[in-house]
Amino acid sequence: MPRAATAPSPIRVLIAKPGLDGHDRGAKVVARALRDAGMEVIYVGLRQTPDDIVRSAIEEDVDLIGLSILSGAHMALLPRVVKLLKARKASDIPVFAGGIIPDEDARSLRRVGIKAIFGPGATLEEIVTTARRLARPRS
Amino acid sequence: MSPVLRLPPAARAVVAGDRRALARLISAVEDRDPAAVASLKALYARTGRARIIGITGPLGVGKSTLINRLIELLRARGLKVGVVAIDPSSPFSGGSVLGDRIRIEKAQGDDGVFLRSMASRGHAGGVASATREVCRLLDAFGMDIILVETVGSGQVDVEIRDIASTSIVVLVPHLGDEVQTLKAGLFEIAEVFCVNKSDLPGAETATRDLSELAALGTDRDGWRPTVVPVSAQAGTGVETLWAAVEAHETFLNADGRRDRGERRRLAEEVVGLVRERVGRELTGSMDRDRDMGSLLDRVAARAIDPHSAADRLYRELRRSG
Numbered sequence: 001m002p003r004a005a006t007a008p009s010p011i012r013v014l015i016a017k018p019g020l021d022g023h024d025r026g027a028k029v030v031a032r033a034l035r036d037a038g039m040e041v042i043y044v045g046l047r048q049t050p051d052d053i054v055r056s057a058i059e060e061d062v063d064l065i066g067l068s069i070l071s072g073a074h075m076a077l078l079p080r081v082v083k084l085l086k087a088r089k090a091s092d093i094p095v096f097a098g099g100i101i102p103d104e105d106a107r108s109l110r111r112v113g114i115k116a117i118f119g120p121g122a123t124l125e126e127i128v129t130t131a132r133r134l135a136r137p138r139s
Numbered sequence: 140m141s142p143v144l145r146l147p148p149a150a151r152a153v154v155a156g157d158r159r160a161l162a163r164l165i166s167a168v169e170d171r172d173p174a175a176v177a178s179l180k181a182l183y184a185r186t187g188r189a190r191i192i193g194i195t196g197p198l199g200v201g202k203s204t205l206i207n208r209l210i211e212l213l214r215a216r217g218l219k220v221g222v223v224a225i226d227p228s229s230p231f232s233g234g235s236v237l238g239d240r241i242r243i244e245k246a247q248g249d250d251g252v253f254l255r256s257m258a259s260r261g262h263a264g265g266v267a268s269a270t271r272e273v274c275r276l277l278d279a280f281g282m283d284i285i286l287v288e289t290v291g292s293g294q295v296d297v298e299i300r301d302i303a304s305t306s307i308v309v310l311v312p313h314l315g316d317e318v319q320t321l322k323a324g325l326f327e328i329a330e331v332f333c334v335n336k337s338d339l340p341g342a343e344t345a346t347r348d349l350s351e352l353a354a355l356g357t358d359r360d361g362w363r364p365t366v367v368p369v370s371a372q373a374g375t376g377v378e379t380l381w382a383a384v385e386a387h388e389t390f391l392n393a394d395g396r397r398d399r400g401e402r403r404r405l406a407e408e409v410v411g412l413v414r415e416r417v418g419r420e421l422t423g424s425m426d427r428d429r430d431m432g433s434l435l436d437r438v439a440a441r442a443i444d445p446h447s448a449a450d451r452l453y454r455e456l457r458r459s460g
Contacts, residue, residue: 009170010233010258035234045241052247056240060256061162090159113355138166 011039011135013064014057016048018081021071026098030066031123035129050080058090063135069099074109082113094134098122150178153280158253161280165255168276169269173311179272182279187401189221189278191285192384193303195265197323198291200309201335203242204371205380206286210245210252212377213284219286221277222246222254225266233260239288253277263297265289271408274302294324301407304400305381305387309333310349324349326352329364332388333380336369360399362390421452 015031024046031041042060044052057065060086069079076095085091097109098118106117116130143154149167152160167175194202206222213220237256240246246254255273262268265270266289274285288301301304304378319326332343332349346368353364366384369376389399423432434451438445 009166010235010260012166031236033227035236036232038232038234040228040235040237042237042240042256045238055247058159059162059254060237060240061159061166088159138170 009138012060012062013039013066013131014042014060014062014068016044016053017046017068018048018050018053018077019073020047022046023070027068030127033128037128050077050084053081054084054088057078057093058088060120061095064131065093065095067097074101075105076115078109079112081099094136096134146181148180150181150197153276158326161276165273165276168272186275186278189282189285190388191274191287191303193299194309195289195292195299195306196309196319200311201371202288202309203239205309206288207243207245208371208374208377209286212381214251218283219281221282223257223270223273224288225257225259225270225290227290228260259290264298265292266298271302292325297324297328300328301404304391305330305384307331307333309334309335312345315365325446326441330362331383332364333372334368338370338373360396362387375440434455
């Protein structure tokens with residue numbers, strides 16, 4: 001069951017930018033929207049390696065990971081995050097992504113386990129609703 | 140100390156060094172999960188070894204950047220470091236953006252560091268209500284030093300004093316004239332003042348004003364606060380700052396000061412726990428109990444005053460207990 005934002009334990013979500021592109025405007029807007037939806041957003045910002053991301057996700061015990069990527073390196077970096085989560089026995093933490101990701105790539109990313117992918121046209125409402133639905137239930 | 144095998148599984152995993160188990164137990168404690176209390180109880184005997192150092196001060200003075208430098212210094216000395224970084228929760232949505240990890244990059248990729256961001260979740264005072272217990276978990280996990288970064292504090296956010304044995308108050312030049320240093324609150328809790336961004340003009344004046352304040356010697360069990368100019372960005376003054384923290388920790392070891400401080404903090408904690416429980420019970424009984432409801436109606440109708448109503452409630456609570 002996804003938890004309501006007003007529940008005593010808020011959803012914790014990690015927002016990160018993997019790789020080297022420096023455009024974090026979108027990630028910040030999403031972080032803010034998730035905050036306004038009652039979530040605790042751990043914002044780690046730019047230039048995160050997949051290892052950094054997985055480490056932060058585990059230490060912060062997040063229920064969800066959101067990755068913003070505009071560099072074109074998504075096919076290298078996103079599956080790596082999923083793989084590392086699995087290796088650290090944390091594949092119960094779902095991952096979603098946003099950025100410039102061609103449809104064909106999006107399909108194969110979904111196949112490797114990225115739960116949702118948002119392009120430039122996505123609304124904040126859509127992202128918030130999806131985040132609530134995807135968030136890992138606390139055991 | 141209870142043998143490891145008798146600990147609840149979650150606590151046992153923490154003692155065994157399982158980072159994910161620690162992270163999950165921290166969440167359970169934050170969420171006030173009753174199951175977590177069993178682990179806290181069982182782990183208590185294994186805590187008390189770590190030194191908890193508070194880092195507080197207004198927002199934007201460089202607390203996270205300073206912590207990044209302190210981690211670097213402490214790791215070079217072979218000490219394991221836990222960090223609890225607190226940011227405010229929104230009073231409107233309950234949500235929060237926790238951004239301290241951005242600057243505390245030295246925590247990355249090092250198993251000797253465990254950094255946890257915490258939202259204040261409506262608790263005033265500069266920390267979250269579970270901060271003390273989260274520090275204990277990091278202590279039981281084997282961290283030597285625990286750095287607690289408060290929310291960007293105002294003048295009255297002094298609760299860190301009930302958690303840390305040494306508090307560093309971080310300030311920057313041009314925060315106000317020397318009269319500010321005379322005011323009660325934040326300035327009173329510092330064992331060590333850090334004048335950060337000391338490469339900026341005005342740092343000498345700020346350092347001098349604070350040193351004069353320290354020299355006035357308000358009675359703090361005989362400790363005179365140290366004032367250290369630092370540039371966390373450039374990395375200067377950090378060694379001197381830590382030496383000042385160590386000097387205070389050594390000072391605490393003499394004449395039973397540490398034990399007295401610990402006792403004071405524990406008294407606060409135990410009374411706080413009772414207060415929390417009684418409060419919950421009373422609030423609950425007001426919702427359920429018809430007598431209690433009518434008591435409130437009479438207060439609202441000005442037929443009885445709040446003090447007398449409280450007297451009655453308190454008497455009944457003692458009788459039923």
